Amino acid sequence: MEILLSKSIAKPVILMKILQNGELVIVDAETTVRYFNKENLELQSGFKVGIKHKRYKTAVVAFANNGEYFATLTSDAKESRLFNAATKKMIAKVERHQGEVSCVGIDPLARYMFSCGDDGKTFAIDVQSGKLVFTLPPHADTINDVTFSRNGNWVAIGSYDRKITLFSLVTMTPKNKLRAHSAPVMHLTFFQKNKLLSIDKNSSAIIWNIYSGKVLGRLEGIHDEVNSFVIDKDEQFLFLGTQLGYVIVYDLDTYEQIASKYIKITSPITSMEFDDENNHLIIGTQDGFVICYDIYEGTETLKDLLKEKEFAMVQKIVDINPLLVYTQIYSLVTNFWENSLQKAKIALQKGDKEKAMLIFGQFKHMPSKNKIIQKLVRDYAEFPKFAQLAKDGKLSLAYGLANRYPIYKESAIYQALEKRWKKAFVQAQKYVLDPKTAPLAKEILAPYRGMSEKTKFIQEVLSKAEIYKRFRAAMAKKEFKVCSELIKQNPFLHELPEYDSLMKYADNLYIQSQKAMKEGDIHSAIKILRVLQDFEEFKDEARNFMVDLESKAKFFNAVRNGDIATAYDMMAISEDLMQTKDGLRLQKIWNDDLNQAKSAAAYGNIQGVKAAMEKYMKIDSKYAALATVFAFAYMVQLEDALQQNAPRQQIENGIKNYILNFGLSEQIEAFYNLFEDMYPETKLNLELLKKGSFSMWRPSMIIDSILD
Template sequence: MKAIKEVNFKDAIIKIKILDDGKLLVVDSKTVVRFLDINSLSTISGFKGGISHLRFRNHVVDFSSDASYFTVLNASCSEALLFDAKTKKVLTKIDRHHGEVTCVAIEPKNKYMFSCGDDGKSYGIDIENKKIAFTLPVHVDAVNDIAFSENGQWVATASYDKKVQIFNMTMMARKHRLVAHGDPVMKVHFLSEHRLVSIDKKSSAIIWDYYTGKVITRLEGIHDDVLHITTSADGKFLFFGTQLGYILVYELESYKVLSKKYIKLTSSITALGFDKSTDQLMVGTQSGDLLFYSIYEGEEYIKEQLQVKDYEAIQRFVEKNPLLAYTKIYQLVINLWETTLKKAKLSLEAGDKQSAINLFKHFKNIPSKNSIMQKVMLEYEEFERFAMLAKQGKLALAYSLALKHPMYQDSKIYRSLEAGWRKAFTAAQKHAIDPKGADIARDILAPYRGITQKTKLIQELLTKSEVYKRFRVAIGQKDFRVAFELIKQHSFLKEFADYDALMNYADSLYIKSQKLLQDGDTHAAIKVLRILVDFSDFTLEVKELMRDIENKQKFYNAMEDGDAESAYNLLSINDELQDSEDGKLLQEEWNNDLLKANEYALEGNVKQLNEVLNKYMKISSKNNALANIYGWCYMAQLEKAVKNKKEQAVIENGIKNYILYFGLQDQIESFFHIFKKNYPATKLNLNLQTKGSISMWRASMIVKSILD
């Protein structure tokens, strides 16, 4: 792979990000910030941050997508700083970690900045009010990485404690603690369809379903330290950038590695990104190179070679860039090969070997295709004998050859044999269910005795006629659950015409349900799906579909009825609803109220806070968020009390109340250090207090002042 454009900035590139306005943000290890024209890579503007980073395996700098704010570790890694990107002024700093700050980030919606540390803590800072808003679930060892889902609803932290924590930002609650790594987890990255990839110190990579908390698979083929991760725009491909300068690429349907050396550079990969508008992979290196690669490089070449039928040249190019195998133009090549293979088999069935050879000539120099061609030619050497045996009615011998050469089972002759079998089996079925017809059924099926594929079916038919009767009754009564349970226990039932009719009915139900959904008739669709759910092949998919439909219907009904409680609760558990117009409006309403609430919380104004948040008090999915806001409000009251030199006993009572309501949080511990400096005579011991928790907080616990 060759870069289609590149530029060098001398120092290691540690951040690449396409901003909302289309500019390309590039930050180097000396915190020189550049805004580039993404097409020409010319510098439009920039500034020098003046902080040199000797370690940048973790995320030491991040920008909001609107370029209004940026966060960075200071040179000693003792503090995380939040800057106004326009004025270059520090808005706040986080110095509460016990040990070094390990990584920083700004989430996709630009509401929160995060600071993670050696102490296993991750602070969420409200960018608007510059205060710590909440903490993510604590790890027992250093946090190495933090990542967000594209919609900002989910955040994941990876730690030296070998765990990944998944946190729901909408509900302000932990969803899962993912445990399957045997070594410290170094990297974490969100994928599409509720998936997540995590990589540990020994380069073991796991794909998770973060919604269920289950392992989907483990990736093979990583033999180097992965420093950075990104995915393609369509979510099909996963890219890993490594310490030794390799970029590996995986396909995210089969999870197979497409190339362990997709790109090889002489310098470590220190940043990765993806330009969705052009399908270009962006790579930053330790030597300061910024390179762009077209992941589908070679499409035009394939088109040219397709015109002259040079399939060998096409295959060589696809081997260099395996991602081309997933393009529409390459699908034409696949279709041509499959058509050629089908025609060649028909020629061999007709005994015309030369025609098959002629058909294969365009593919003969492709090793992978050549081996298939040789196998086909070899397989069909006995086809003439197979055809003769079938014609002579020597079914056992014919079927034996078809078993030996599976390709024969695609032939017209074999299909004719199977049609004869089904006709005989159907005829035998009619007699088998008659107590006096067993002998007739045996005579009908006599030609098929000794055929491995048929023996078990014949025995079951002749000995289990009662099963077939129950099967027919179940279908007649539309008790499909019983019918499929019988099929599961007695595979011979699949040979009956009743089974084919049953499956055709299932397909028709599925098609009908999809059409009804497209037409917006969810009520009728649900009725159809309730029938289809009893068909075992469709059960899981239908249950999930019905759950989504019912949730959506409940959501829209709730919106229509003005039932904000149900609407918000449903919104918190369904990503699709969040992308709907009503979902966006609801989230926007919450975000606007949250901004107002944060202002009042900073003032310690509970009365105004109640007025803004009153409509959310009964919404369970907002409980944690509300608890955090009221926690900030009461913390502001405590800070004011110290500033105003209130009596020691009054403030001590406020501290006790805070711990009783919200638990022994980092905020109160940090405040207590300030309190002790101002009131050195205090005997208060935080660990001896009765402790509540954020998860147990309820609106009924709201008081006008935490000091009372």
């Protein structure tokens, strides 16, 4: 791969991010922030923070997507800090960790800065007020990475304890604790709506379904320490940057490795970014270089070679850049090969090897295709014998050759044999239903005896006439569930023409259901899917579609009727509903109202929070989020009371009330430590207090002051 653009910034590159305005922000190990034009890597502006990072294998710096905020660890990693990128003023600092801070992150909607530490704790800071809003479930060891889904609905935390925490930022509730790694989890990233990639210290990579928590697959072939990674906008490719300077590429649809040495540079890769607009991969290195590559390099050469039908050279270009296989231009090569292959097969079936080789002539210098060609020619050497056996009616020998050379099964001769078999089988089924004609059934099927793949069907049809009768009767009555059960228990029914008709009917139903869903006709789609559930082959998929559609129907009806409680509750269940036009609109309203509530909470203003959140007070799915913002407001009241030297008994009462409402949390424990320092005479014991929880909190528990 040829370098497209290159730039030296002298110091290790620890963060690269393309902001919403299109600028490329690059941060080095001394926290010098530079803004570049991503088209030509020309420097636009920048500033120095002056914090030297000795360790940067975790995210020691983070930037908001909108470029308004950035977070960083201090040089000694004792605290994390949040800054306004325009004014350079510090908004907040987190010095609550017991030990060092390990990584930071800012969610895609720039609502929260997350500070993670060696103590396994994660603190979420409101970027507007700079105050602590909530904490995530703690881990038993150092947190190595924090990542967010692209829509900002999910946050994931990976830890040295080998576990991953999934937390919903919509409902403000923990969802899953993922366990499958045998080594510390080092890197995380979300992709393709419902998937999460995690990589551990042993370079073992796992793909998860974030809804079910199940392992979907594992990436093979990572033999180096992964330092950084990036995914393209279409979420088709995963690029891994390693300590030895390699870029490894995976197909995210198949989880197969595309290239183990896609790019090789001389320095460890410390940061990566992808320019979706230009399909450029941008790499940052430990020796301070920013290098840009075109992932579809060679496309124009490919076009020229295709025009000249220089397929051998096409293969050489693709060997250099295997991602060209995914281009539209390469699909023309694939189509040409497939057409040539079919024509050559027909020529070989006719015994015209010379014509076949002439057709293959353009591909014979392509090693990958030449192997296929040679095998095909060898396999077709006995095709004339197969054709003669079929002609002579020596069916057992003909089928034997077809099993030995499966390619023969594509031929018209084999298809004719199968057609004859099915015709005989159907005739035998009719005869076997009548005791008078049953001997004729045996006679018709006699030529197929001794063939293992046919014998089981012959034995079953001769011994199970009643089952055949029941199957036909069930079909006539459209009792599809009965049909599916009979087919499941009696494989010979697969050979019936009635089975083909049944499957064709099911296929048509499936197509109709997809059309109805596409057109938004949910009622018709549900009606069709109810029938499809009776077919074993479609049962699971139809059930999943049904659940999804019923949720959508309930959601859209709620929106139409102004029932926002049901609408928000349905959105909490289905991520897909959030991405609908109505879902996005409702989520924006919620986010705007929540921002107002947080602004009021930052001053301990309960009435302001209530006013902003009034319409959500009867929505079950919002209770945890409401509890979080009210807890935030009450904590501000406690902090203000402590700062104003309020009477000890009043603050103690506030602590009791807080714990009674929300239980023991990182916030209240940290506050109690400060309180105990100021009022050492206190006899308050947190462990002995009656404890509530965020999950049990209800709006009826709201009071104007936690101190009362």
